[in-house]
Amino acid sequence: MQILGIRHHGPGSARNVKDFLEEMKPDIVLVEGPPDANDILQWVGKSDLQPPVAILAYQPEDPQQSLFYPFAEFSPEWQAILYARKNNIPVRFMDLPVMHSMAIEKERIEKAKTQGQEQKKENEVAEPTAIESADATAAVEGDEKAVPHFPIDPISHLANAAGYSDGEKWWEVMFEQRLNNEAIFEAVGETMQELREAFPKENDAREKLREAYMRKVIREAEREMFTNIAVICGAWHVPALTNMPKQKEDNELLKGLPKVKIQCSWVPWTYDRLSFESGYGAGIQSPGWYEHLWHYPKDDGTRWMSKVAALFRGKQMDISVAHVIEAVRLADSLAALRQLPRPGLYELNEATWSVLCNGENILLNLVRDELIVSNKIGAVPEDVPKPPLQVDIEKIQKRLRLPQTADWKDYTLDLRKENDLERSIFLHRLLILQINWGEKTHSSSKGTFKEAWRVQWRPELSVDIVDKGTWGNTVEEAVSSFLIDRCKSSSSLQEVAGLLQLVIPAELTGAASFVATHIANMAAATNDVLELIKVIPKLADIVRYGNVRQTDTDMILSLLTSMVTRVCIGLPAACCGVDENTATAITDDSLKIEHSIQLLKHQPFQQQWQQCLQQIAFNVQAAPMLRGFAVRHLMDAGAMKEEVLYNTFYSSMSKAVPPPEASAWLEGFLKGSGTLLLLDENLWQMVNNWVTQLNEEVFTQLLPLLRRTFAVFSKPERRKIGEKVKFEGSGITKTGTQISINKERAETAIGVVMELMGYSSN
């Protein structure tokens, strides 16, 4: 039996393992990893399973409880499995099965929780449990996947002794970059033996269990008469497997472990995720560099620097061959200065920084993203057992030609084309399922038939897919049932209306009518007009744009009709006896409804709305701001006689009215229309006449409230109003002053323009 101690994801270790196995010719290979996944090892070696990939182990009942075991091409484990598959010898995982470890953690967390509660009752300090449970969750999330990973890494003691700043770097130089690998595994074993004696971890029960299980698997292999066994495990475990304790002790330890049901599958992984610190314990910082090391172990930096130069040239930066030569030379002399046998990534980066980037860090970030991490995505064959929902998603992805990519990719979909429409529907459906693969971005082109999407595949999406698999076996089925469930469990009308907005572009006819009925029911039951008024603009949007997608909008229209009726009945009463903040909120929402109704050009709606406004305008109980608002919009619609209008305006602004009230009225009256005031001659005349007829005393009194109203207008608006007053005699404002674009003003217009284009402004 040979035990090969490795570092997970170490390219040097991978090379050593590969060479060693080829020489040793074992008859069975045991690899540190979850035995639950033994069944799916048969796919390794098939050409369409391309690393980086990961084994996803999850609990079918609770898929969010999941673990990933990622493999890259340069992972020693991957090379070991690959060797076994190629030479047709058995290969087995030997770590503690996930079904046990997850069950243990589950028990521990539950126990910690109950303990925590008990302790709270007793008014004791709950700190120790908190720490423990934090540890427990950390352990669940991250199986340590690198050099032994402890609060104080014992390896760093050795590294310090050798004069290195950290353990990783030391290991790299000592074991990974070494080209001469004679007796390297004995050396690793002895080193670890020393370390384990110097820093024993007596009380780590999980560690003990894992090692006991590893020994168990080894014993089983021996019992099956395998004589030439190769064991590949993290360096730290080597001594524990060399010096086997009595079988009875291990059996004792492993007796009666709790179990949960586990399923395993291959999922594509990305280098970006491989470099993540949090996802599964210690990540590796530079997968791209490791891949380079794996493919070109003898590279002295020249090939790497050429890659960097090619990258820069691709970004239109002129890098000459002389630059590359100088950079390699600087890296070499840095390595010499640090007494390293050859330059590592640190030296190469520093040389790049100084020679190619002229000391600028920004360019170095480019190297980091493109080469050091190097975003690469793996591939998984179709026939790997997968949850049905994932199979369906992959099928649709293939049919619609929407490949999974590690980098983001932009699509502009033309909804008039069939394929693009289907893509849009599919992406919308995934959004509803909270599988956030695509993100809707703003299309630069005009027109409502274009949609811009940015899609980027992340490995965690696999978990989301498994998670949502409980809702159905196809995307359509899952979306519908998930949506209906969300709809049922939601108590907020606004939220459900939001769901309806999602359903329409996803073209789920069944679910849509359910949601619509649900809204109608909720609207009937609610007493809160304020919630209803928020829903109307959303529904109006759907009605306006529904026909782009050839959806049946009649249903929504009838829903909207009933909603408008309800609002028009309820709103006048809702405007009475409200405080200023609520009044402002209602005014804002009413303004939106006003816009929607104006855009829909639906005669009955306009009539109803005017009647509603009429009631508000002359109701003395209603909040002054809303009264002002109502009067103003009746005036715009031409539904108020001029005489009545003047009287209302003057009476509302008269001296007897308390200033705050008058001010609020005026604010409502002029709400959001500084520009309109300038352009609408009637409006202007009215306000202007009123101001000019005030005598000085009254004017001074009213000044603060006028100021308050005009203060909300933007600066250029105010300036123009001032100009208009000044040049009133000439009748026309000076237009010559307005040549350059005023950014502030342009920005205020964006919201309206966006709404015109069909995007919601909030």
Next chain:
Amino acid sequence: MSTILRQHAEQLFAQELEELGKYDMGKRPANWKLTPQAVVTYLVGGKLNNGFEVTPKYIGSRKLMEIAVATLATDRALLLYGLPGTAKSWVSEHLAAAVSGDSTMIVQGTAGTSEEAIRYGWNYARLLAEGPSEKALVETPVMRAMKDGKLVRIEELTRIGADVQDTLITILSEKAMPVPELNIEVQATRGFNVIATANNLDKGVNELSSALKRRFNTVILPVPDSIEEEMDIVKRRVESYEKVMELPAEPPALEEIRRIVTIFRELRNGVTIDGKTKIKMPSGTLSTAEAISVVNNGLAMAGYFGDGRLKANDLAAGIIGAVIKDPVQDKIVWQEYLETVVKTRDEWKDVYRACRELI
């Protein structure tokens, strides 16, 4: 005590260089006085095997110094780049002292630096009397460094006119300087190299041509990362000045230095140390070097006019001088800072009073 006002690095730190040389057994590049490792140790400080303590000259990232030294060990020239007062000239002086044992080969770059200052000039009396000859040639520091295999320093490279800068290209790539008048050339001896400094905040600088830029490795020296690092720099430099200047005052309390450094950092970054209050930034750079001179100035004031102990009013004039570079704008900035930040700190009452008196 020497009567020289300011000693060169190789004189001031002669003992350190000697000790480093004694125990430095590694392979030295040709004409280097020390190995590259020892040069780095000289710059960032450390303890030698015999227990001798080498003081740090550059406080900051060791990595940067390693890149600088490794650059000099190849035949690439070194360009130290950064804001004014980030120790560019200081580092270049010490590099030259440690590598060549001589930091005096220096060309100060100005808008008026001519080609003769970089290549060679003529002794016109001799030229007229004897005709062109090597004797009539006036060597520049660059030419002498090439002959002797030493480092030459070019200060403020970007202030030199672009046409003059480019005379360096032949020197850096061919390592030779032709003298067509005499039909000879001077070829650089091993060990020759150029350290240039340039700052990136100045107005009216001449960007390096890309041909020239390509021959330099650039190291950007940053402003100190943390307040502790900056305090350390100020404290060390002030102590060494005290020795040189024979100031009669007591060494300043760390607290006083902390206050100066805090004021400088806050104004430089435009936000208070706790990150809570935003403040306007003055037009000056407020570098660490300026903080050092403010403390030195204060020490002199305290020594000669005060009771020998550094107090807020000794420092006030120096701080104001460093902050207010533009009499209108910076004055507003300073007054705002004084009223909104300094005034609110209880333990800073004396600073506030002292500064108020002066405005």
